[in-house]
Amino acid sequence: MTEKQEKILSVALKLFAEEGFSNTSTSKIAKEAKVSEGLIFKHFKNKTGLLDAVVSQGTKGFERMFEEIASKKSPQEIVWGFIEMPYQILKKDPTFWKLQLSLKYQSPEIAERYKNSSTLQKAHELLNATFTELGREQPVMETQLLMQIVGGLFSSLPELPENERQQLVEFIKSKY
Amino acid sequence: MTEKQEKILSVALKLFAEEGFSNTSTSKIAKEAKVSEGLIFKHFKNKTGLLDAVVSQGTKGFERMFEEIASKKSPQEIVWGFIEMPYQILKKDPTFWKLQLSLKYQSPEIAERYKNSSTLQKAHELLNATFTELGREQPVMETQLLMQIVGGLFSSLPELPENERQQLVEFIKSKY
DNA sequence: TACATTAGTAAGTGATTACTCACTTTTGAT
DNA sequence: ATCAAAAGTGAGTAATCACTTACTAATGTA
Numbered sequence: 001m002t003e004k005q006e007k008i009l010s011v012a013l014k015l016f017a018e019e020g021f022s023n024t025s026t027s028k029i030a031k032e033a034k035v036s037e038g039l040i041f042k043h044f045k046n047k048t049g050l051l052d053a054v055v056s057q058g059t060k061g062f063e064r065m066f067e068e069i070a071s072k073k074s075p076q077e078i079v080w081g082f083i084e085m086p087y088q089i090l091k092k093d094p095t096f097w098k099l100q101l102s103l104k105y106q107s108p109e110i111a112e113r114y115k116n117s118s119t120l121q122k123a124h125e126l127l128n129a130t131f132t133e134l135g136r137e138q139p140v141m142e143t144q145l146l147m148q149i150v151g152g153l154f155s156s157l158p159e160l161p162e163n164e165r166q167q168l169v170e171f172i173k174s175k176y
Numbered sequence: 177m178t179e180k181q182e183k184i185l186s187v188a189l190k191l192f193a194e195e196g197f198s199n200t201s202t203s204k205i206a207k208e209a210k211v212s213e214g215l216i217f218k219h220f221k222n223k224t225g226l227l228d229a230v231v232s233q234g235t236k237g238f239e240r241m242f243e244e245i246a247s248k249k250s251p252q253e254i255v256w257g258f259i260e261m262p263y264q265i266l267k268k269d270p271t272f273w274k275l276q277l278s279l280k281y282q283s284p285e286i287a288e289r290y291k292n293s294s295t296l297q298k299a300h301e302l303l304n305a306t307f308t309e310l311g312r313e314q315p316v317m318e319t320q321l322l323m324q325i326v327g328g329l330f331s332s333l334p335e336l337p338e339n340e341r342q343q344l345v346e347f348i349k350s351k352y
Numbered sequence: 353t354a355c356a357t358t359a360g361t362a363a364g365t366g367a368t369t370a371c372t373c374a375c376t377t378t379t380g381a382t
Numbered sequence: 383a384t385c386a387a388a389a390g391t392g393a394g395t396a397a398t399c400a401c402t403t404a405c406t407a408a409t410g411t412a
Contacts, residue, residue: 102281152328
């Protein structure tokens with residue numbers, strides 16, 4: 001990948017996340033990346049293709065982190081690893097995560113295109129197995145609740161100051 | 177308010193919620209509402225003014241529900257009322273709620289404009305008092321956790337089928 | 353060194369955007 | 383009935399949109 005290509009990707013990520021996809025024009029991206037607008041279409045075909053590239057680049061890190069958690073040994077560690085995930089992801093790549101959150105609300109086509117499928121599915125199954133192993137009475141409901149708590153963390157943590165983030169995560173961990 | 181004015185508002189709500197604000201053109205709204213495009217600007221000054229009107233109309237119902245919960249007697253009822261809130265709001269006005277969720281991700285100006293301030297603040301204080309009254313060891317953290325759970329419910333419930341929604345809400349209530 | 357491929361540019365394209373303006377129709381109070 | 387204010391229209395406006403085209407510069411390989 002060329003320097004300019006990488007610059008386009010990083011600028012697009014930043015603008016898509018901060019200003020919204022439909023609110024970010026290709027000319028704005030080109031200007032900020034100090035590149036001719038035509039180059040964007042040379043490399044990424046169209047605006048959606050650019051978004052595709054941005055998302056698939058960012059998704060890699062996310063999947064890597066999930067695999068790491070899933071490979072842990074004890075059920076306790078798995079649950080705790082799960083609760084910490086939003087905090088870790090946010091620390092690692094806050095901009096990409098904001099983009100990820102926003103995709104659902106841009107347009108029906110985009111929402112459909114990036115509907116988080118396989119990783120979320122795997123997470124669900126892993127948690128079900130873990131809660132069963134832990135001997136919980138209603139493992140399915142426990143999974144749903146934890147998925148929901150973690151999902152909520154993803155959208156609420158960005159607005160909290162660093163120390164409160166850690167506090168909240170530790171408090172939730174203490175409940176499991 | 178005239179019939180056409182109401183039609184504009186309802187069509188705008190629907191389109192803003194389903195397709196996103198910047199992705200919905202005023203001409204599209206006019207067409208779907210069977211109204212001349214100029215009329216939108218007569219009544220609402222500009223596109224942002226239209227969004228203002230849509231939001232302030234929808235917010236009323238939301239505030240009414242909060243007041244109702246706050247006026248409950250026992251702390252137990254208040255906490256349960258809180259947990260049920262996303263379910264009730266979603267049942268009452270799912271389209272408006274989708275719009276509300278999306279506003280954060282449209283553009284910095286819009287996110288700033290509709291940053292949910294007063295009602296959320298009041299909710300925080302009410303829960304703090306309630307958890308203190310219930311004699312919890314860390315009422316502030318309990319508040320933050322519950323606010324976060326309820327916030328998560330707001331964004332996750334829409335994707336669940338009706339029966340699972342109720343199940344999840346009841347399960348969370350059973351933990352309090 | 354020759355040459356094909358890729359990277360990159362600048363100036364366009366038609367379509368669509370939010371918004372305005374000059375105008376007509378409807379309404380409600382006297 | 384009169385008439386001003388409000389409701390409503392439809393054809394504009396300049397600016398911006400995603401995208402294309404015709405071109406040059408750089409690069410790697412034989």
